[in-house]
Amino acid sequence: MVESVSETARARARAEITREIKTTARRHLAEHGAAALSLRAVARDLGMVSSALYRYFPSRDALLTALIVEAFDAVGEVAEQADRAVDGNDMGARWRAVGHAVRRWALDHPHEYALVYGSPVPGYVAPTDTVVPATRVTAVLIDIMRSGFGETASAVALPPPSVAEDLSRAISGLPPALVALGMGMWAQLFGAISLELFGHLETVVFDREAFFDHQLTLMIDRLG
Amino acid sequence: MVESVSETARARARAEITREIKTTARRHLAEHGAAALSLRAVARDLGMVSSALYRYFPSRDALLTALIVEAFDAVGEVAEQADRAVDGNDMGARWRAVGHAVRRWALDHPHEYALVYGSPVPGYVAPTDTVVPATRVTAVLIDIMRSGFGETASAVALPPPSVAEDLSRAISGLPPALVALGMGMWAQLFGAISLELFGHLETVVFDREAFFDHQLTLMIDRLG
DNA sequence: TGTACATCAGTGAACGCGCGTTCACTGATGTAC
DNA sequence: TGTACATCAGTGAACGCGCGTTCACTGATGTAC
Numbered sequence: 001m002v003e004s005v006s007e008t009a010r011a012r013a014r015a016e017i018t019r020e021i022k023t024t025a026r027r028h029l030a031e032h033g034a035a036a037l038s039l040r041a042v043a044r045d046l047g048m049v050s051s052a053l054y055r056y057f058p059s060r061d062a063l064l065t066a067l068i069v070e071a072f073d074a075v076g077e078v079a080e081q082a083d084r085a086v087d088g089n090d091m092g093a094r095w096r097a098v099g100h101a102v103r104r105w106a107l108d109h110p111h112e113y114a115l116v117y118g119s120p121v122p123g124y125v126a127p128t129d130t131v132v133p134a135t136r137v138t139a140v141l142i143d144i145m146r147s148g149f150g151e152t153a154s155a156v157a158l159p160p161p162s163v164a165e166d167l168s169r170a171i172s173g174l175p176p177a178l179v180a181l182g183m184g185m186w187a188q189l190f191g192a193i194s195l196e197l198f199g200h201l202e203t204v205v206f207d208r209e210a211f212f213d214h215q216l217t218l219m220i221d222r223l224g
Numbered sequence: 225m226v227e228s229v230s231e232t233a234r235a236r237a238r239a240e241i242t243r244e245i246k247t248t249a250r251r252h253l254a255e256h257g258a259a260a261l262s263l264r265a266v267a268r269d270l271g272m273v274s275s276a277l278y279r280y281f282p283s284r285d286a287l288l289t290a291l292i293v294e295a296f297d298a299v300g301e302v303a304e305q306a307d308r309a310v311d312g313n314d315m316g317a318r319w320r321a322v323g324h325a326v327r328r329w330a331l332d333h334p335h336e337y338a339l340v341y342g343s344p345v346p347g348y349v350a351p352t353d354t355v356v357p358a359t360r361v362t363a364v365l366i367d368i369m370r371s372g373f374g375e376t377a378s379a380v381a382l383p384p385p386s387v388a389e390d391l392s393r394a395i396s397g398l399p400p401a402l403v404a405l406g407m408g409m410w411a412q413l414f415g416a417i418s419l420e421l422f423g424h425l426e427t428v429v430f431d432r433e434a435f436f437d438h439q440l441t442l443m444i445d446r447l448g
Numbered sequence: 449t450g451t452a453c454a455t456c457a458g459t460g461a462a463c464g465c466g467c468g469t470t471c472a473c474t475g476a477t478g479t480a481c
Numbered sequence: 482t483g484t485a486c487a488t489c490a491g492t493g494a495a496c497g498c499g500c501g502t503t504c505a506c507t508g509a510t511g512t513a514c
Contacts, residue, residue, distance in 0.1 A: 010456075010510065017457090033346035035259040040500065051502075052458050060501065118343030120422060122257035131427070157445055159438040162431040170428045180435075184412055184442045191415020192408070198344060203355070204394045207386040211404075214383040218408045221381055222446075234477065234489075241490090264467065275469080276491050284468065 018056050020046060022070065025063055026112075033111045034121045037064060061124055068126065069133045071112040076136025078105045083140050092220040094144045099189055099216045102137065106193050113197060117190055138186065142171060145182040149174060155224050156181050185219045242280050244270060246294065249287055250336075257335045258345045261288060285348055292350065293357045295336040300360025302329045307364050316444040318368045323413055323440045326361065330417050337421060341414055362410065369406040370398060379448050380405050409443045 025042050039060050043050040057063040082101030086093045106113040115121070116134070156177045159167065164176035171179050192215045195201055196208055205211045249266050263284050267274040281287040306325030310317045330337040339345070340358070380401045383391065388400035395403050416439045419425055420432055429435045 014457085033343075035346045038500065039502090049459055050500090051460080051504085054502075055457055114343030117418075117422070117424075119257075119338035122259045126423070134424075157438070157441050160434050163429070163434045163438050166429045166431060166435070180438055181442060184416070184439050187415030187419055187439065188408055188412040189415070190419065191411030191413070194341075194418060195411055195414065198341070199350070200341075200358075205387070205390045207390060210384050210387045211390070214381070214387050214404055215408050215411065217381050218405060238490085262467065263469090273492055274467090275471085275493080278469075279490055 014056075021053060021056055021063070022066055025067055026070065029067055029111050029115065030109065031111075034064065034067075034115045034124075037067075039063065064121065064124055065127055065129055067112075068115055068130050071109070071116045072130065072133035072136060074109070074112070075102060075105050075116070076133065076140075078102065079137045079140045083144070088147065091144055091148045091223055094147070095141075095185070095220050095223075096213070096216045098137075098140055098144070099219070100213070102189070103193050103196075103212055106197055110197055113193070117194065118198070141182060141186055142174070145178060146174060149178050156222075181222060185222065188215065188219055238280075245277065245280055245287070246290055249291055250294065253291055253335050253339065254333065255335075258288065258291075258339045258348075261291075263287065288345065288348055289351055289353055291336075292339060292354050295333070295340045296354065296357035296360060298333070298336070299326060299329050299340070300357065300364075302326065303361045303364045307368070312371065315368055315372045315447055318371070319365075319409070319444050319447075320437070320440045322361075322364055322368070323443075324437070326413070327417050327420075327436055330421055334421055337417070341418065342422070365406060365410055366395060366398070369402060373398060373402050380446075405446060409446065412439065412443055 021042060024045050025037065028042055028045070029037055037060070039053050039057075040050040042063075043053050053063075057066070078101045079098050082097040083094055086097045088094070106117075120126075158164070158177050159180045163180065167176040167179040167183075174182075192212055196205075196212065201208065201211070245266065248269050249261065252266055252269070253261055261284070263277050263281075264274040266287075267277050277287075281290070302325045303322050306321040307318055310321045312318070330341075344350075382388070382401050383404045387404065391400040391403040391407075398406075416436055420429075420436065425432065425435070
Protein backbone atom coordinates (compact mmCIF):
# COMPACT_ATOMS: atom_id res chain seq x y z
CA MET A 1 0.00 0.00 0.00
CA VAL A 2 1.62 3.21 -1.22
CA GLU A 3 1.11 6.56 0.49
CA SER A 4 -0.47 8.26 -2.50
CA VAL A 5 -1.65 11.87 -2.54
CA SER A 6 -5.30 10.93 -2.76
CA GLU A 7 -4.90 8.67 0.25
CA THR A 8 -3.62 11.55 2.27
CA ALA A 9 -6.47 13.75 0.99
CA ARG A 10 -9.02 11.65 2.81
CA ALA A 11 -6.66 11.24 5.72
CA ARG A 12 -6.22 14.98 5.85
CA ALA A 13 -9.98 15.56 5.96
CA ARG A 14 -10.14 13.01 8.70
CA ALA A 15 -7.44 14.74 10.70
CA GLU A 16 -9.13 18.08 10.28
CA ILE A 17 -12.52 16.85 11.44
CA THR A 18 -10.89 15.09 14.35
CA ARG A 19 -9.37 18.43 15.28
CA GLU A 20 -12.72 20.18 14.93
CA ILE A 21 -14.38 17.66 17.19
CA LYS A 22 -11.72 18.15 19.80
CA THR A 23 -11.96 21.93 19.55
CA THR A 24 -15.71 21.89 19.97
CA ALA A 25 -15.46 19.39 22.79
CA ARG A 26 -12.90 21.59 24.50
CA ARG A 27 -15.31 24.51 24.23
CA HIS A 28 -18.07 22.47 25.77
CA LEU A 29 -15.72 21.36 28.50
CA ALA A 30 -14.78 24.95 29.19
CA GLU A 31 -18.42 25.98 29.43
CA HIS A 32 -20.04 23.13 31.30
CA GLY A 33 -17.32 21.01 32.83
CA ALA A 34 -16.17 17.48 32.19
CA ALA A 35 -19.05 15.61 33.79
CA ALA A 36 -21.50 17.40 31.48
CA LEU A 37 -19.50 16.73 28.33
CA SER A 38 -21.85 15.01 25.93
CA LEU A 39 -21.12 13.43 22.56
CA ARG A 40 -24.56 14.39 21.32
CA ALA A 41 -24.14 18.05 22.20
CA VAL A 42 -20.74 18.17 20.52
CA ALA A 43 -22.14 16.52 17.39
CA ARG A 44 -25.09 18.90 17.38
CA ASP A 45 -22.73 21.86 17.51
CA LEU A 46 -20.81 20.52 14.56
CA GLY A 47 -23.95 19.95 12.51
CA MET A 48 -23.33 16.22 12.54
CA VAL A 49 -25.49 13.41 13.69
CA SER A 50 -24.32 11.97 17.00
CA SER A 51 -23.50 8.55 15.61
CA ALA A 52 -21.05 10.12 13.14
CA LEU A 53 -18.67 10.90 15.98
CA TYR A 54 -18.11 7.20 16.40
CA ARG A 55 -16.11 7.23 13.18
CA TYR A 56 -13.59 9.38 15.07
CA PHE A 57 -13.79 8.35 18.69
CA PRO A 58 -14.88 4.90 19.80
CA SER A 59 -16.60 6.26 22.93
CA ARG A 60 -17.21 9.28 25.08
CA ASP A 61 -14.37 8.22 27.34
CA ALA A 62 -11.95 8.19 24.41
CA LEU A 63 -12.89 11.77 23.62
CA LEU A 64 -12.43 12.72 27.24
CA THR A 65 -9.02 11.07 27.24
CA ALA A 66 -8.02 13.13 24.20
CA LEU A 67 -9.07 16.28 26.04
CA ILE A 68 -7.10 15.31 29.11
CA VAL A 69 -4.00 14.73 27.02
CA GLU A 70 -4.48 18.10 25.33
CA ALA A 71 -4.98 19.86 28.65
CA PHE A 72 -1.80 18.37 30.09
CA ASP A 73 -0.01 19.38 26.94
CA ALA A 74 -1.35 22.91 27.06
CA VAL A 75 -0.33 23.56 30.63
CA GLY A 76 3.01 21.87 29.98
CA GLU A 77 3.62 24.12 27.00
CA VAL A 78 2.76 27.19 29.05
CA ALA A 79 5.13 26.13 31.81
CA GLU A 80 7.98 25.46 29.41
CA GLN A 81 7.51 28.79 27.67
CA ALA A 82 7.52 30.70 30.95
CA ASP A 83 10.65 28.85 32.03
CA ARG A 84 12.48 29.62 28.80
CA ALA A 85 11.71 33.33 29.16
CA VAL A 86 13.83 33.79 32.28
CA ASP A 87 17.46 33.35 33.27
CA GLY A 88 18.18 29.61 33.35
CA ASN A 89 20.54 29.97 36.30
CA ASP A 90 18.14 31.78 38.59
CA MET A 91 16.16 29.04 40.30
CA GLY A 92 13.92 31.46 42.12
CA ALA A 93 13.04 33.43 39.00
CA ARG A 94 12.29 30.24 37.12
CA TRP A 95 10.04 28.85 39.83
CA ARG A 96 8.20 32.15 40.09
CA ALA A 97 7.71 32.41 36.34
CA VAL A 98 6.45 28.86 35.99
CA GLY A 99 4.20 29.24 39.03
CA HIS A 100 2.53 32.34 37.67
CA ALA A 101 2.18 30.78 34.24
CA VAL A 102 0.45 27.68 35.59
CA ARG A 103 -1.85 29.77 37.77
CA ARG A 104 -2.73 32.03 34.86
CA TRP A 105 -3.52 29.03 32.68
CA ALA A 106 -5.64 27.55 35.46
CA LEU A 107 -7.65 30.75 35.86
CA ASP A 108 -8.14 30.97 32.10
CA HIS A 109 -9.13 27.31 31.79
CA PRO A 110 -10.72 26.37 35.10
CA HIS A 111 -12.56 23.31 33.83
CA GLU A 112 -9.49 21.98 32.09
CA TYR A 113 -7.47 22.53 35.23
CA ALA A 114 -10.16 20.73 37.24
CA LEU A 115 -10.07 17.92 34.72
CA VAL A 116 -6.39 17.22 35.19
CA TYR A 117 -5.65 18.41 38.74
CA GLY A 118 -9.08 18.31 40.37
CA SER A 119 -11.21 15.42 41.49
CA PRO A 120 -11.46 12.56 39.01
CA VAL A 121 -14.44 12.49 36.64
CA PRO A 122 -17.02 10.02 37.99
CA GLY A 123 -17.08 6.76 36.08
CA TYR A 124 -14.03 7.67 34.06
CA VAL A 125 -10.83 5.68 34.42
CA ALA A 126 -7.76 7.33 32.97
CA PRO A 127 -5.94 5.03 30.55
CA THR A 128 -2.16 4.93 30.41
CA ASP A 129 -2.14 7.34 27.45
CA THR A 130 -2.39 10.19 29.90
CA VAL A 131 0.70 9.31 31.89
CA VAL A 132 3.36 10.82 29.64
CA PRO A 133 1.69 14.18 28.92
CA ALA A 134 1.05 14.50 32.64
CA THR A 135 4.76 14.67 33.35
CA ARG A 136 5.48 17.73 31.25
CA VAL A 137 4.94 20.34 33.96
CA THR A 138 6.68 18.28 36.59
CA ALA A 139 9.63 17.82 34.24
CA VAL A 140 10.06 21.59 34.20
CA LEU A 141 9.90 21.76 37.98
CA ILE A 142 12.42 18.96 38.32
CA ASP A 143 14.73 20.71 35.91
CA ILE A 144 14.54 23.82 38.03
CA MET A 145 15.46 21.83 41.12
CA ARG A 146 18.37 20.31 39.24
CA SER A 147 19.71 23.65 38.09
CA GLY A 148 21.33 24.67 41.34
CA PHE A 149 20.78 22.42 44.27
CA GLY A 150 24.26 22.70 45.71
CA GLU A 151 23.53 25.14 48.50
CA THR A 152 20.06 23.90 49.40
CA ALA A 153 20.56 20.21 49.85
CA SER A 154 22.40 20.30 53.15
CA ALA A 155 19.91 22.54 54.96
CA VAL A 156 16.90 20.36 54.37
CA ALA A 157 15.38 17.58 56.51
CA LEU A 158 16.21 14.05 55.40
CA PRO A 159 13.31 11.81 54.41
CA PRO A 160 13.06 8.39 56.03
CA PRO A 161 14.71 5.49 54.13
CA SER A 162 11.55 4.10 52.49
CA VAL A 163 10.70 7.51 51.08
CA ALA A 164 14.28 8.22 50.03
CA GLU A 165 14.26 4.94 48.15
CA ASP A 166 11.03 5.73 46.31
CA LEU A 167 12.27 9.18 45.42
CA SER A 168 15.69 8.20 44.14
CA ARG A 169 14.10 5.48 42.06
CA ALA A 170 11.70 8.00 40.52
CA ILE A 171 14.12 10.87 39.97
CA SER A 172 17.77 10.13 39.61
CA GLY A 173 20.67 12.52 40.03
CA LEU A 174 19.04 14.59 42.75
CA PRO A 175 19.38 14.02 46.50
CA PRO A 176 16.09 12.55 47.81
CA ALA A 177 15.85 15.30 50.41
CA LEU A 178 15.75 17.82 47.61
CA VAL A 179 13.24 15.83 45.62
CA ALA A 180 11.01 15.74 48.68
CA LEU A 181 11.42 19.47 49.10
CA GLY A 182 10.57 20.04 45.46
CA MET A 183 7.49 17.88 45.78
CA GLY A 184 6.46 19.89 48.81
CA MET A 185 6.80 23.04 46.75
CA TRP A 186 4.85 21.33 43.99
CA ALA A 187 2.10 20.46 46.48
CA GLN A 188 2.06 24.02 47.76
CA LEU A 189 1.94 25.42 44.23
CA PHE A 190 -1.00 23.31 43.12
CA GLY A 191 -2.57 23.56 46.55
CA ALA A 192 -2.56 27.34 46.36
CA ILE A 193 -4.02 27.30 42.86
CA SER A 194 -6.71 24.80 43.82
CA LEU A 195 -7.69 26.66 46.96
CA GLU A 196 -8.10 29.83 44.94
CA LEU A 197 -9.86 28.21 42.00
CA PHE A 198 -12.19 26.07 44.06
CA GLY A 199 -13.35 29.02 46.12
CA HIS A 200 -11.61 28.59 49.44
CA LEU A 201 -10.06 32.06 49.47
CA GLU A 202 -13.38 33.64 48.55
CA THR A 203 -14.00 35.76 51.61
CA VAL A 204 -10.41 35.92 52.83
CA VAL A 205 -7.98 37.13 50.21
CA PHE A 206 -8.90 39.72 47.61
CA ASP A 207 -5.63 40.61 45.96
CA ARG A 208 -5.20 37.05 44.79
CA GLU A 209 -2.35 37.62 42.39
CA ALA A 210 -0.23 39.35 45.02
CA PHE A 211 -1.14 36.66 47.53
CA PHE A 212 -0.05 33.96 45.13
CA ASP A 213 3.14 35.81 44.34
CA HIS A 214 3.89 35.94 48.04
CA GLN A 215 3.24 32.22 48.27
CA LEU A 216 5.81 31.75 45.52
CA THR A 217 8.24 33.83 47.55
CA LEU A 218 7.68 31.56 50.54
CA MET A 219 8.35 28.53 48.37
CA ILE A 220 11.46 30.01 46.83
CA ASP A 221 12.82 31.03 50.24
CA ARG A 222 13.11 27.36 51.04
CA LEU A 223 15.68 26.94 48.32
CA GLY A 224 18.12 28.99 50.42
CA MET B 225 -49.50 26.49 69.49
CA VAL B 226 -48.14 24.43 72.35
CA GLU B 227 -45.22 22.01 71.94
CA SER B 228 -47.19 18.93 72.90
CA VAL B 229 -45.80 15.42 73.05
CA SER B 230 -47.77 14.26 70.04
CA GLU B 231 -46.46 17.20 68.04
CA THR B 232 -42.91 16.12 68.72
CA ALA B 233 -43.80 12.55 67.87
CA ARG B 234 -44.44 13.50 64.25
CA ALA B 235 -41.50 15.89 64.35
CA ARG B 236 -39.31 13.13 65.70
CA ALA B 237 -40.30 10.79 62.91
CA ARG B 238 -39.54 13.55 60.48
CA ALA B 239 -36.10 14.13 61.96
CA GLU B 240 -35.33 10.44 61.85
CA ILE B 241 -36.33 10.04 58.22
CA THR B 242 -34.38 13.13 57.32
CA ARG B 243 -31.37 11.49 58.94
CA GLU B 244 -32.01 8.26 57.06
CA ILE B 245 -32.17 10.11 53.78
CA LYS B 246 -28.88 11.83 54.49
CA THR B 247 -27.23 8.59 55.54
CA THR B 248 -28.34 6.82 52.40
CA ALA B 249 -27.34 9.78 50.28
CA ARG B 250 -23.92 9.81 51.91
CA ARG B 251 -23.52 6.14 51.07
CA HIS B 252 -24.42 6.82 47.46
CA LEU B 253 -22.01 9.74 47.42
CA ALA B 254 -19.27 7.51 48.79
CA GLU B 255 -19.91 4.89 46.16
CA HIS B 256 -20.53 6.89 43.02
CA GLY B 257 -19.44 10.46 43.63
CA ALA B 258 -21.33 13.70 43.87
CA ALA B 259 -22.14 14.18 40.19
CA ALA B 260 -23.88 10.82 40.13
CA LEU B 261 -25.92 11.46 43.26
CA SER B 262 -29.56 10.96 42.33
CA LEU B 263 -32.70 11.62 44.32
CA ARG B 264 -34.45 8.75 42.62
CA ALA B 265 -31.73 6.25 43.51
CA VAL B 266 -31.70 7.39 47.13
CA ALA B 267 -35.49 7.11 47.32
CA ARG B 268 -35.38 3.67 45.74
CA ASP B 269 -32.88 2.52 48.34
CA LEU B 270 -35.14 3.73 51.11
CA GLY B 271 -38.17 2.01 49.66
CA MET B 272 -39.83 5.34 49.05
CA VAL B 273 -41.19 6.84 45.92
CA SER B 274 -38.94 9.57 44.56
CA SER B 275 -41.46 12.35 44.97
CA ALA B 276 -41.66 11.63 48.70
CA LEU B 277 -38.18 13.03 49.18
CA TYR B 278 -39.53 16.43 48.30
CA ARG B 279 -41.26 16.49 51.69
CA TYR B 280 -37.76 16.60 53.19
CA PHE B 281 -35.57 18.37 50.69
CA PRO B 282 -36.88 20.92 48.21
CA SER B 283 -34.42 19.85 45.50
CA ARG B 284 -31.43 17.73 44.70
CA ASP B 285 -29.16 20.68 45.33
CA ALA B 286 -30.55 21.11 48.82
CA LEU B 287 -29.67 17.50 49.59
CA LEU B 288 -26.20 18.03 48.18
CA THR B 289 -25.79 21.11 50.33
CA ALA B 290 -26.72 19.09 53.41
CA LEU B 291 -24.07 16.53 52.49
CA ILE B 292 -21.46 19.23 52.00
CA VAL B 293 -22.22 20.69 55.39
CA GLU B 294 -21.96 17.24 56.97
CA ALA B 295 -18.67 16.52 55.22
CA PHE B 296 -17.15 19.78 56.41
CA ASP B 297 -18.40 18.98 59.88
CA ALA B 298 -17.00 15.47 59.79
CA VAL B 299 -13.51 16.52 58.75
CA GLY B 300 -13.65 19.43 61.21
CA GLU B 301 -14.56 17.06 64.01
CA VAL B 302 -11.71 14.74 63.08
CA ALA B 303 -9.25 17.62 63.05
CA GLU B 304 -10.39 18.93 66.43
CA GLN B 305 -10.17 15.51 68.01
CA ALA B 306 -6.66 14.95 66.72
CA ASP B 307 -5.61 18.34 67.98
CA ARG B 308 -7.02 17.73 71.45
CA ALA B 309 -5.12 14.47 71.73
CA VAL B 310 -1.66 16.08 71.74
CA ASP B 311 0.21 18.60 73.85
CA GLY B 312 -1.39 22.00 73.26
CA ASN B 313 1.94 23.80 73.52
CA ASP B 314 3.75 21.79 70.89
CA MET B 315 2.93 23.47 67.60
CA GLY B 316 4.73 20.88 65.54
CA ALA B 317 3.04 17.93 67.20
CA ARG B 318 -0.36 19.57 66.78
CA TRP B 319 0.18 20.30 63.09
CA ARG B 320 1.39 16.78 62.49
CA ALA B 321 -1.54 15.22 64.32
CA VAL B 322 -4.11 17.33 62.50
CA GLY B 323 -2.42 16.75 59.15
CA HIS B 324 -2.46 12.99 59.51
CA ALA B 325 -6.05 13.07 60.74
CA VAL B 326 -7.25 15.06 57.75
CA ARG B 327 -5.36 12.82 55.35
CA ARG B 328 -6.75 9.70 56.98
CA TRP B 329 -10.28 11.08 56.73
CA ALA B 330 -9.69 11.98 53.07
CA LEU B 331 -8.46 8.49 52.24
CA ASP B 332 -11.42 6.97 54.04
CA HIS B 333 -13.94 9.29 52.40
CA PRO B 334 -12.46 10.19 49.03
CA HIS B 335 -15.70 11.34 47.45
CA GLU B 336 -16.60 13.49 50.40
CA TYR B 337 -13.14 15.01 50.34
CA ALA B 338 -13.51 15.66 46.62
CA LEU B 339 -16.88 17.22 47.27
CA VAL B 340 -15.52 19.83 49.63
CA TYR B 341 -11.91 20.28 48.56
CA GLY B 342 -11.95 19.08 44.96
CA SER B 343 -13.38 20.62 41.83
CA PRO B 344 -16.86 22.07 42.21
CA VAL B 345 -19.83 19.90 41.24
CA PRO B 346 -21.02 20.92 37.76
CA GLY B 347 -24.19 22.97 37.85
CA TYR B 348 -24.15 23.24 41.62
CA VAL B 349 -23.72 26.59 43.29
CA ALA B 350 -22.84 26.43 46.98
CA PRO B 351 -25.22 28.51 49.07
CA THR B 352 -23.98 30.52 52.04
CA ASP B 353 -24.99 27.72 54.43
CA THR B 354 -21.74 26.00 53.66
CA VAL B 355 -19.50 28.88 54.69
CA VAL B 356 -19.49 28.40 58.45
CA PRO B 357 -18.93 24.61 58.54
CA ALA B 358 -16.12 25.10 56.03
CA THR B 359 -14.11 27.10 58.55
CA ARG B 360 -13.90 24.40 61.19
CA VAL B 361 -10.65 22.81 60.00
CA THR B 362 -9.03 26.12 59.27
CA ALA B 363 -10.00 27.34 62.73
CA VAL B 364 -7.92 24.53 64.18
CA LEU B 365 -4.97 25.41 61.96
CA ILE B 366 -5.21 29.07 62.90
CA ASP B 367 -5.32 28.15 66.55
CA ILE B 368 -2.13 26.17 66.11
CA MET B 369 -0.44 29.15 64.49
CA ARG B 370 -1.57 31.33 67.36
CA SER B 371 -0.26 28.99 70.02
CA GLY B 372 3.37 29.92 69.72
CA PHE B 373 4.27 32.30 66.97
CA GLY B 374 6.83 34.29 68.92
CA GLU B 375 9.98 32.79 67.48
CA THR B 376 8.74 32.26 63.93
CA ALA B 377 7.33 35.64 63.00
CA SER B 378 10.63 37.45 62.58
CA ALA B 379 12.24 34.89 60.27
CA VAL B 380 9.53 34.93 57.64
CA ALA B 381 9.18 37.01 54.47
CA LEU B 382 6.79 39.95 54.73
CA PRO B 383 3.81 39.96 52.38
CA PRO B 384 3.20 43.08 50.28
CA PRO B 385 0.84 45.69 51.79
CA SER B 386 -2.30 44.71 49.88
CA VAL B 387 -1.94 41.12 51.01
CA ALA B 388 -1.05 42.10 54.57
CA GLU B 389 -4.21 44.17 54.67
CA ASP B 390 -6.42 41.33 53.45
CA LEU B 391 -4.87 38.93 55.92
CA SER B 392 -5.09 41.13 59.00
CA ARG B 393 -8.70 41.88 58.15
CA ALA B 394 -9.47 38.17 57.89
CA ILE B 395 -7.51 36.94 60.91
CA SER B 396 -6.80 39.34 63.73
CA GLY B 397 -4.17 39.02 66.41
CA LEU B 398 -1.59 37.31 64.23
CA PRO B 399 1.12 39.03 62.18
CA PRO B 400 0.14 38.90 58.49
CA ALA B 401 3.47 37.31 57.63
CA LEU B 402 2.61 34.43 59.87
CA VAL B 403 -0.91 34.15 58.50
CA ALA B 404 0.56 33.96 55.00
CA LEU B 405 2.98 31.28 56.16
CA GLY B 406 0.15 29.35 57.74
CA MET B 407 -1.86 29.57 54.56
CA GLY B 408 1.12 28.30 52.64
CA MET B 409 1.30 25.36 54.97
CA TRP B 410 -2.44 24.92 54.53
CA ALA B 411 -1.99 24.90 50.76
CA GLN B 412 0.82 22.39 51.05
CA LEU B 413 -1.21 20.17 53.36
CA PHE B 414 -4.25 20.03 51.09
CA GLY B 415 -2.06 20.01 48.01
CA ALA B 416 -0.24 16.92 49.24
CA ILE B 417 -3.50 15.16 50.09
CA SER B 418 -5.05 16.08 46.73
CA LEU B 419 -2.01 14.99 44.74
CA GLU B 420 -2.11 11.65 46.49
CA LEU B 421 -5.86 11.18 46.33
CA PHE B 422 -6.24 12.29 42.74
CA GLY B 423 -3.56 9.93 41.54
CA HIS B 424 -0.56 12.14 40.87
CA LEU B 425 1.82 10.16 43.05
CA GLU B 426 0.69 6.90 41.49
CA THR B 427 3.94 5.77 39.89
CA VAL B 428 6.29 7.86 42.03
CA VAL B 429 5.79 7.36 45.73
CA PHE B 430 4.78 4.06 47.23
CA ASP B 431 5.18 4.54 50.95
CA ARG B 432 2.59 7.29 50.91
CA GLU B 433 2.10 7.60 54.63
CA ALA B 434 5.81 8.06 55.28
CA PHE B 435 6.01 10.50 52.39
CA PHE B 436 3.16 12.53 53.80
CA ASP B 437 4.70 12.47 57.23
CA HIS B 438 7.90 13.82 55.78
CA GLN B 439 5.90 16.56 54.05
CA LEU B 440 4.49 17.46 57.45
CA THR B 441 8.04 17.62 58.78
CA LEU B 442 8.95 20.03 56.00
CA MET B 443 5.96 22.20 56.86
CA ILE B 444 6.70 22.16 60.55
CA ASP B 445 10.36 23.02 59.98
CA ARG B 446 9.19 26.37 58.67
CA LEU B 447 7.84 27.26 62.08
CA GLY B 448 11.41 27.48 63.33
C1' DT C 449 -7.17 6.11 -18.82
C1' DG C 450 -11.30 3.14 -17.45
C1' DT C 451 -13.70 0.01 -14.82
C1' DA C 452 -14.96 -3.19 -10.84
C1' DC C 453 -14.53 -3.47 -6.28
C1' DA C 454 -13.39 -2.10 -1.46
C1' DT C 455 -13.19 1.27 1.98
C1' DC C 456 -14.93 4.80 4.51
C1' DA C 457 -17.87 9.03 6.29
C1' DG C 458 -22.05 10.30 7.46
C1' DT C 459 -27.35 9.42 7.99
C1' DG C 460 -31.49 8.52 10.50
C1' DA C 461 -34.02 5.67 13.25
C1' DA C 462 -34.18 3.11 17.19
C1' DC C 463 -33.09 0.90 21.93
C1' DG C 464 -33.15 1.36 26.62
C1' DC C 465 -31.96 4.05 30.16
C1' DG C 466 -32.28 7.37 34.17
C1' DC C 467 -33.05 11.78 35.65
C1' DG C 468 -35.54 16.09 38.45
C1' DT C 469 -39.71 17.82 39.30
C1' DT C 470 -44.94 18.54 39.48
C1' DC C 471 -49.49 17.35 40.77
C1' DA C 472 -53.84 15.57 42.31
C1' DC C 473 -54.82 12.03 45.49
C1' DT C 474 -55.42 9.17 49.93
C1' DG C 475 -55.07 8.21 54.52
C1' DA C 476 -52.98 8.95 58.81
C1' DT C 477 -51.71 12.16 62.50
C1' DG C 478 -52.40 16.32 65.20
C1' DT C 479 -55.26 20.45 66.90
C1' DA C 480 -59.07 23.37 68.58
C1' DC C 481 -63.17 23.55 70.65
C1' DT D 482 -63.50 12.76 76.12
C1' DG D 483 -65.45 13.43 71.34
C1' DT D 484 -65.85 15.48 67.09
C1' DA D 485 -64.81 18.55 62.96
C1' DC D 486 -61.24 20.32 60.67
C1' DA D 487 -56.37 21.19 59.28
C1' DT D 488 -51.92 19.58 58.51
C1' DC D 489 -48.78 16.54 56.76
C1' DA D 490 -46.34 12.14 54.69
C1' DG D 491 -46.34 9.32 51.15
C1' DT D 492 -48.35 7.49 46.49
C1' DG D 493 -48.41 6.83 41.63
C1' DA D 494 -48.68 8.64 37.29
C1' DA D 495 -46.99 11.78 34.22
C1' DC D 496 -44.06 15.50 31.77
C1' DG D 497 -40.21 16.45 29.26
C1' DC D 498 -35.65 15.87 28.93
C1' DG D 499 -30.98 14.19 27.39
C1' DC D 500 -27.89 10.64 27.24
C1' DG D 501 -24.44 6.69 24.96
C1' DT D 502 -24.44 3.40 21.72
C1' DT D 503 -25.90 0.19 17.80
C1' DC D 504 -27.21 -0.80 13.20
C1' DA D 505 -28.51 -1.15 8.41
C1' DC D 506 -28.19 2.13 4.87
C1' DT D 507 -26.44 5.43 1.07
C1' DG D 508 -23.25 7.71 -1.51
C1' DA D 509 -18.76 9.42 -2.09
C1' DT D 510 -13.77 8.56 -2.24
C1' DG D 511 -9.79 5.60 -3.07
C1' DT D 512 -7.44 1.30 -5.05
C1' DA D 513 -6.02 -2.52 -8.09
C1' DC D 514 -5.78 -4.15 -12.40
